Amino acid sequence: MNNDRLTVLKEKLSQLGVEFYDVNGSPGIIASPDKIIRVCEVLKNEFSFSQCRDAVGVDRFEKKNRFEIIYNLYSLEFTDRAFVKVLLDTKNPETPSLVNIWKGVNWYEREAYDMVGINFTGHPDLRRIYLPEEFEYFPLRKDFPLMGIPGSIPLPKK
Amino acid sequence: MPHNTINEKIQQNESAIPKSKILKALESTDMSVEFDDALENEMVLNMGPQHPATHGVLRLLISLDGETIKKSIPDLGYLHRGYEKLAENMSYHEFIPHTDRLDYLQPIANNVAYCLAVEKLLNLEIPERAKYIRTICSELGRIQSHLIAYGTTVMDTGGLTPFLWAMREREKILDIYDMFVGVRFTTSYTRIGGVAQDITQEALKATTKFIDEFPAYLKEMRDIIERNKIFVDRLEGIGYMSKEDVISYGINGPILRAAGVSSDLRKDAPYLLYDKLDFDVVTATESDCLARFWVRFQEMYESLKIVRQCIEKMPEGPVNAVEPKKSLPGKEKIYTKMEELIHDFMLINFGQNPPKGESYGAVESSKGELGFYIISDGSGHPFRLKIRSPSFSNLQGLPKMMENCFISDSVVIIGGLDPVMGEADK
Numbered sequence: 001m002n003n004d005r006l007t008v009l010k011e012k013l014s015q016l017g018v019e020f021y022d023v024n025g026s027p028g029i030i031a032s033p034d035k036i037i038r039v040c041e042v043l044k045n046e047f048s049f050s051q052c053r054d055a056v057g058v059d060r061f062e063k064k065n066r067f068e069i070i071y072n073l074y075s076l077e078f079t080d081r082a083f084v085k086v087l088l089d090t091k092n093p094e095t096p097s098l099v100n101i102w103k104g105v106n107w108y109e110r111e112a113y114d115m116v117g118i119n120f121t122g123h124p125d126l127r128r129i130y131l132p133e134e135f136e137y138f139p140l141r142k143d144f145p146l147m148g149i150p151g152s153i154p155l156p157k158k
Numbered sequence: 159m160p161h162n163t164i165n166e167k168i169q170q171n172e173s174a175i176p177k178s179k180i181l182k183a184l185e186s187t188d189m190s191v192e193f194d195d196a197l198e199n200e201m202v203l204n205m206g207p208q209h210p211a212t213h214g215v216l217r218l219l220i221s222l223d224g225e226t227i228k229k230s231i232p233d234l235g236y237l238h239r240g241y242e243k244l245a246e247n248m249s250y251h252e253f254i255p256h257t258d259r260l261d262y263l264q265p266i267a268n269n270v271a272y273c274l275a276v277e278k279l280l281n282l283e284i285p286e287r288a289k290y291i292r293t294i295c296s297e298l299g300r301i302q303s304h305l306i307a308y309g310t311t312v313m314d315t316g317g318l319t320p321f322l323w324a325m326r327e328r329e330k331i332l333d334i335y336d337m338f339v340g341v342r343f344t345t346s347y348t349r350i351g352g353v354a355q356d357i358t359q360e361a362l363k364a365t366t367k368f369i370d371e372f373p374a375y376l377k378e379m380r381d382i383i384e385r386n387k388i389f390v391d392r393l394e395g396i397g398y399m400s401k402e403d404v405i406s407y408g409i410n411g412p413i414l415r416a417a418g419v420s421s422d423l424r425k426d427a428p429y430l431l432y433d434k435l436d437f438d439v440v441t442a443t444e445s446d447c448l449a450r451f452w453v454r455f456q457e458m459y460e461s462l463k464i465v466r467q468c469i470e471k472m473p474e475g476p477v478n479a480v481e482p483k484k485s486l487p488g489k490e491k492i493y494t495k496m497e498e499l500i501h502d503f504m505l506i507n508f509g510q511n512p513p514k515g516e517s518y519g520a521v522e523s524s525k526g527e528l529g530f531y532i533i534s535d536g537s538g539h540p541f542r543l544k545i546r547s548p549s550f551s552n553l554q555g556l557p558k559m560m561e562n563c564f565i566s567d568s569v570v571i572i573g574g575l576d577p578v579m580g581e582a583d584k
Contacts, residue, residue: 021516022515023516023517023518024278024517024518024519026518028516050405050406051405051406051408051410052408053408053410053527053529053546053551054529054531054544054546054551056531056542056544058533058542059542070516070531072518072529072531072546074527076405076419076421079421079426079427080427081518083516083518102406102408103403103406103407103408104406104407104408104409104551104554105408106554107550107551107553107554108408108551111550115242125183127179127180127183128235129234129235130234130235130238130583130584131235131238132235133179133180139240139243140242140243140542144243146243146244146247
């Protein structure tokens with residue numbers, strides 16, 4: 001991202017009370033769940049981040065703000081990238097869904113729900129995407145063992 | 159048994175079947191899903207996961223009105239192997255063979271993509287010759303993958319011969335890999351900091367021979383279908399999706415380019431040597447299956463151009479970075495030098511220790527942006543490794559593209575998306 005654009009972006013977004021971090025030279029923006037919709041609307045409408053290309057659900061395994069979700073935004077016009085990170089509560093990881101801003105977020109959020117167990121309020125179709133619906137655990141949480149939990153997925157009857 | 163009793167029994171059975179969430183998702187305001195609608199017009203059809211036209215284990219639930227698709231829901235996860243969880247429990251080096259199994263139509267390009275992402279995290283610069291080799295590899299991978307896309311699309315519409323031609327050419331590429339690596343299919347060729355071994359003159363000659371002969375075969379492949387009425391009628395105007403929708407759904411790669419957006423990471427965020435090479439980004443504006451098909455076909459010519467330039471300009475020199483703490487030293491040094499032996503031991507047992515932080519590396523694979531978001535906690539294995547797979551996000555547009563199409567078109571639309579389930583399911 002070129003420097004002028006970065007400065008404008010930082011100025012504009014710091015009015016909304018967000019913090020910044022760095023991902024290989026691309027700006028990373030840390031927002032709280034109540035601000036995320038506003039931040040993303042600004043990024044889409046004023047900085048032409050027209051695509052959301054991924055959402056990364058993370059389990060930090062810490063007492064405070066255990067969960068995170070990182071949206072990977074791409075601007076087709078300026079061919080650069082920005083990352084928006086939302087810090088989520090440990091007990092009740094919940095954040096508003098961004099489906100109304102980018103349609104493609106739908107499946108990425110379903111994946112984050114399936115793997116890490118983050119709840120997206122206002123999501124139209126929050127189902128597990130890879131694992132069976134009856135599965136009770138979230139495999140990418142750090143307290144889920146690598147070998148799996150015996151008996152959690154029933155085998156077909158003989 | 160009297161007729162009434164049978165009906166009652168059926169009804170009892172029905173209420174016993176719990177309606178799963180996926181069936182509920184298929185419902186809309188003017189449709190509800192029931193099980194005994196076989197003779198009515200509306201019905202629910204299950205397609206896959208074991209269906210030759212879905213190119214892998216993709217399952218689709220389709221609600222039909224006669225032969226028209228009203229709504230469809232893809233069901234993924236039949237090839238989910240939990241690679242992101244596995245990656246958290248192994249060193250960066252150990253994960254390389256697993257990348258072969260992501261997009262199994264072009265394993266070697268995935269190796270390159272993964273190693274580039276890790277090198278970005280490690281701040282590791284690779285030697286010039288390794289860059290050339292990697293560029294050749296990723297472009298050969300692109301041709302390899304597009305050949306399958308070409309062959310299967312024609313096969314889906316009823317032509318078997320071009321598929322065999324495509325496979326014949328693909329075999330030649332696999333033979334070239336055999337000379338590069340010693341393996342034809344699951345290559346695991348790249349290493350962090352370079353490649354496993356230098357390529358020989360013989361392998362370079364074989365590559366040159368291939369790119370010299372290939373355009374003639376490409377012309378043959380083009381001629382047989384370009385003006386074929388059956389083929390064109392099956393693809394033209396099918397699976398249309400507006401440019402705005404394509405962008406909004408986060409779709410990229412050839413499908414985005416077929417919608418008239420010139421977006422290619424090789425030009426937009428150049429990695430390896432792509433800023434020094436001369437090639438064009440192929441675009442079309444129709445945004446239907448035929449446009450996607452020809453965009454892929456044209457890209458093979460561009461890939462050939464790139465490979466030819468790389469072979470001409472390729473310098474001599476080492477193929478592995480000399481960074482004792484980050485890159486493996488190589489066998490002959492391990493056997494003769496103490497220090498290298500220690501470094502090798504440390505790298506294999508404890509792995510590279512990248513600085514704490516987050517990094518994202520992405521390349522333009524044949525299907526779109528293949529990226530790795532890596533979160534490092536300073537230890538030898540990734541704290542979190544997220545694979546951003548193009549097939550997964552491209553598949554998301556499938557329900558929209560299939561709306562109001564005929565059931566027979568669904569096969570062509572899936573072929574036009576060219577998904578690889580190994581990558582979509584991770």
